[in-house]
Amino acid sequence: MKIFQHVSDIGNLQQALADAFEIKQNRYKYQELGKNKTAMLIFFNNSLRTRLSTQKAALNLGMNVIVLDVNQGAWKLETERGVIMESDKSEHLLEAIPVMGCYCDLIGVRSFARFESRKDDYEEKILNQFIQYSGRPVFFMESATVHPLQAFADLITIEEYKDKTFIQPNPLFGGNPVQRTPNRRPKVVLSWAPHPKALPQAVPNSFAEWMNAADVDFVVTHPEGYELDPQFVGNAPVEYDQMKAFEGADFIYAKNWSCPGVTRPEDYGKVLGDYHDYLSWTVSDRQMAVTNQAFFMHCLPVRRNIIVTDSVIEAPTSIVIPEAANREISATVVLKRMLESL
Ligand code: AN0
Numbered sequence: 001m002k003i004f005q006h007v008s009d010i011g012n013l014q015q016a017l018a019d020a021f022e023i024k025q026n027r028y029k030y031q032e033l034g035k036n037k038t039a040m041l042i043f044f045n046n047s048l049r050t051r052l053s054t055q056k057a058a059l060n061l062g063m064n065v066i067v068l069d070v071n072q073g074a075w076k077l078e079t080e081r082g083v084i085m086e087s088d089k090s091e092h093l094l095e096a097i098p099v100m101g102c103y104c105d106l107i108g109v110r111s112f113a114r115f116e117s118r119k120d121d122y123e124e125k126i127l128n129q130f131i132q133y134s135g136r137p138v139f140f141m142e143s144a145t146v147h148p149l150q151a152f153a154d155l156i157t158i159e160e161y162k163d164k165t166f167i168q169p170n171p172l173f174g175g176n177p178v179q180r181t182p183n184r185r186p187k188v189v190l191s192w193a194p195h196p197k198a199l200p201q202a203v204p205n206s207f208a209e210w211m212n213a214a215d216v217d218f219v220v221t222h223p224e225g226y227e228l229d230p231q232f233v234g235n236a237p238v239e240y241d242q243m244k245a246f247e248g249a250d251f252i253y254a255k256n257w258s259c260p261g262v263t264r265p266e267d268y269g270k271v272l273g274d275y276h277d278y279l280s281w282t283v284s285d286r287q288m289a290v291t292n293q294a295f296f297m298h299c300l301p302v303r304r305n306i307i308v309t310d311s312v313i314e315a316p317t318s319i320v321i322p323e324a325a326n327r328e329i330s331a332t333v334v335l336k337r338m339l340e341s342l
Pocket residue numbers: 142199200201202203299300301
């Protein structure tokens with residue numbers, strides 16, 4: 001695997017899941033594979049999980065790791081070609097990228113949507129330059145439009161939990177055990193939730209892309225105007241009534257995203273209206289009550305009592321922590337595949 005961007009890059013999903021569970025049984029099994037190989041992780045944006053889990057994955061495979069926070073100590077980078085560089089940007093991406101490529105064997109990049117131009121974001125202008133000019137395999141650690149390491153971890157988590165019938169309370173928060181009867185084919189609902197600031201579409205885009213490829217009944221719910229790009233959401237049913245969408249669900253995947261600009265390009269990257277008017281979309285016990293004792297998922301970081309109430313995220317059926325733990329597993333599988341193709 002030379003690029004990890006789309007679900008199609010990982011090939012057969014059953015095989016990818018089998019690889020994930022093999023790694024989870026013994027995450028150090030391929031320690032020799034990464035000997036004297038270096039993973040470079042480039043962050044243009046903040047991160048907790050991606051940074052730590054991807055470093056851990058590289059260490060699992062015996063690799064060396066270099067992490068660079070571009071905005072903390074590196075030169076400010078110009079990204080537009082053809083400009084006279086008289087601003088505060090001292091270096092051009094077109095030199096920086098091949099230089100970074102000199103010091104490593106694999107490159108991971110986090111570069112969020114900038115919301116300046118829908119076209120630039122959806123063409124993956126920054127990541128494509130890394131692919132073109134680094135001379136190294138590139139894996140996406142949340143780009144302008146996708147977050148495949150997250151979506152793969154989400155799929156692993158759904159696979160692990162879909163047949164569980166007895167759930168112990170979270171020792172941190174207490175409560176009573178939950179008994180549930182899973183649907184034969186899990187119903188997975190991606191629900192938009194409110195947020196005060198404009199967030200990217202990368203997480204819901206990838207989640208939709210991966211769920212469309214997985215063996216699940218997938219439904220999307222969001223207010224009108226937040227339609228996701230068809231290249232990711234495909235033919236998945238969209239239900240504008242959140243309560244209806246939640247009926248009988250086995251998994252609720254909450255996430256905010258800003259306007260994808262599909263129906264109104266001029267609204268791209270905006271929070272539509274006053275977010276306080278959308279607080280009925282906050283995932284609470286009211287919506288969870290109509291589900292099939294659904295598991296609650298979120299990629300994190302999450303704003304409590306805006307995206308989800310304390311009671312839902314602290315319930316025994318909240319699996320946000322095991323979901324985050326699986327980021328190490330998805331990243332280990334991805335880096336292993338990339339090392340094998342060097
Ligand atoms: C980012 C987002 O919504 O894309 C990262 C999520 C993994 N979240 C925030 O910026 C809060």
